[in-house]
Amino acid sequence: MSDNSRNQKIIDLLNRRQTNMTVFMDEVHKPHNLAAIVRTCDAVGIGEVHAVYPEGMISSCGHTASGSNRWVETHTHNSLDEGIIPLKEQGMQVLAAHFSDRAVDFRAIDYTKPTVVLVGSELYGVTERAAEVADEHVLIPMLGMVQSLNVSVATAIILYEMQRQRETAGMYDSRQIDEQTFNRLRFEWLHP
Amino acid sequence: MSDNSRNQKIIDLLNRRQTNMTVFMDEVHKPHNLAAIVRTCDAVGIGEVHAVYPEGMISSCGHTASGSNRWVETHTHNSLDEGIIPLKEQGMQVLAAHFSDRAVDFRAIDYTKPTVVLVGSELYGVTERAAEVADEHVLIPMLGMVQSLNVSVATAIILYEMQRQRETAGMYDSRQIDEQTFNRLRFEWLHP
Ligand SMILES: C[S@@+](CC[C@H](N)C(=O)[O-])C[C@H]1O[C@@H](n2cnc3c(N)ncnc32)[C@H](O)[C@@H]1O
Numbered sequence: 001m002s003d004n005s006r007n008q009k010i011i012d013l014l015n016r017r018q019t020n021m022t023v024f025m026d027e028v029h030k031p032h033n034l035a036a037i038v039r040t041c042d043a044v045g046i047g048e049v050h051a052v053y054p055e056g057m058i059s060s061c062g063h064t065a066s067g068s069n070r071w072v073e074t075h076t077h078n079s080l081d082e083g084i085i086p087l088k089e090q091g092m093q094v095l096a097a098h099f100s101d102r103a104v105d106f107r108a109i110d111y112t113k114p115t116v117v118l119v120g121s122e123l124y125g126v127t128e129r130a131a132e133v134a135d136e137h138v139l140i141p142m143l144g145m146v147q148s149l150n151v152s153v154a155t156a157i158i159l160y161e162m163q164r165q166r167e168t169a170g171m172y173d174s175r176q177i178d179e180q181t182f183n184r185l186r187f188e189w190l191h192p
Numbered sequence: 193m194s195d196n197s198r199n200q201k202i203i204d205l206l207n208r209r210q211t212n213m214t215v216f217m218d219e220v221h222k223p224h225n226l227a228a229i230v231r232t233c234d235a236v237g238i239g240e241v242h243a244v245y246p247e248g249m250i251s252s253c254g255h256t257a258s259g260s261n262r263w264v265e266t267h268t269h270n271s272l273d274e275g276i277i278p279l280k281e282q283g284m285q286v287l288a289a290h291f292s293d294r295a296v297d298f299r300a301i302d303y304t305k306p307t308v309v310l311v312g313s314e315l316y317g318v319t320e321r322a323a324e325v326a327d328e329h330v331l332i333p334m335l336g337m338v339q340s341l342n343v344s345v346a347t348a349i350i351l352y353e354m355q356r357q358r359e360t361a362g363m364y365d366s367r368q369i370d371e372q373t374f375n376r377l378r379f380e381w382l383h384p
């Protein structure tokens with residue numbers, strides 16, 4: 001890519017970035033899942049994600065398998081509460097992707113609202129505390145024998161429903177990030 | 193699960209199975225991707241998938257990481273043509289998930305038609321031959337810096353659009369598989 005077209009690509013991307021949409025990875029631990037989730041976030045215009053890593057996991061783990069970490073910032077937290085409470089206090093709706101009695105179909109949700117999509121670990125799913133903190137539980141229909149989808153697959157299905165709704169609502173058409181972030185990221189990405 | 197509720201679950205699942213919808217994995221080679229794709233297929237009611245494995249790869253590879261292989265049958269082929277031509281001859285539309293000049297948005301497709309979704313390898317994508325054989329190229333919008341999604345993620349996003357359309361069209365409401373297959377699978381799954 002020429003410098004010029006790269007510059008234009010970066011500007012276009014930053015103009016589409018959704019500042020009030022994020023993913024919270026609650027003890028997801030497989031590097032290929034973390035990488036696939038971050039990659040999907042970049043693709044739908046999410047610039048910042050949150051993670052709590054399982055105890056003992058080296059937190060750099062998420063940073064091995066994917067170039068997407070250059071474009072998407074991961075905020076790591078020592079606990080769920082440390083990460084999620086501030087997001088709730090900003091007025092974001094927290095949706096736990098979680099099978100429970102109170103779960104609603106993921107397509108019934110309004111994703112144009114400020115939204116956190118919280119996903120759980122490969123083995124144990126969403127923790128009790130996360131389920132409690134969440135405003136809603138959302139569920140992707142499963143019509144087969146297997147009980148759950150791969151976590152990066154489930155995240156992506158929800159994020160592309162968000163992308164569809166926000167596209168329809170025109171939310172990708174005007175810049176959301178502030179001037180300062182725009183200029184900083186543009187500079188950093190243009191001059192690696 | 194009790195034998196009775198397992199029996200009912202199996203009957204319900206078989207009644208929802210989509211016989212004229214399949215996925216073709218063209219040289220996808222990472223076991224976790226193959227496993228995630230098969231798992232998603234089970235979840236949307238696809239009972240048979242097709243694969244060509246890259247040369248040298250032990251074809252049992254796809255069978256390690258996932259229990260879904262019990263519920264979804266993988267037909268392996270020695271070449272793309274060997275696998276895809278018979279499907280085309282049955283009148284199925286072949287959609288290659290592929291970035292090209294002739295690619296259309298994946299949501300613009302009618303998935304209620306008999307459909308093969310063909311996906312390409314992690315590194316090289318869809319081959320020239322596969323792109324040529326395909327009736328359409330479909331593409332999931334990418335709004336970020338990264339060029340492509342993880343292959344199991346891309347497959348799942350397309351399959352859940354299919355699920356949405358077929359649900360709306362009532363295609364999960366009446367049995368598609370023949371009596372013989374129904375009885376065989378029911379027997380096999382109930383008596384492991
Ligand atoms: C492999 S699943 C965890 C399965 C775990 N055994 C359980 O019972 O929750 C990992 C995560 O993916 C997400 N997930 C998987 N399938 C989902 C579905 N059909 N609907 C919503 N979320 C799903 C959830 O966030 C879940 O915590």
Ligand SMILES: C[S@@+](CC[C@H](N)C(=O)[O-])C[C@H]1O[C@@H](n2cnc3c(N)ncnc32)[C@H](O)[C@@H]1O
Binds near residue numbers: 289291315333344
């Ligand atoms: C990781 S991608 C291959 C990338 C490869 N470098 C290329 O240029 O094609 C693996 C496969 O996932 C599917 N895929 C990934 N992102 C996609 C998207 N945005 N739209 C459609 N298919 C996609 C395609 O089938 C692709 O062949």
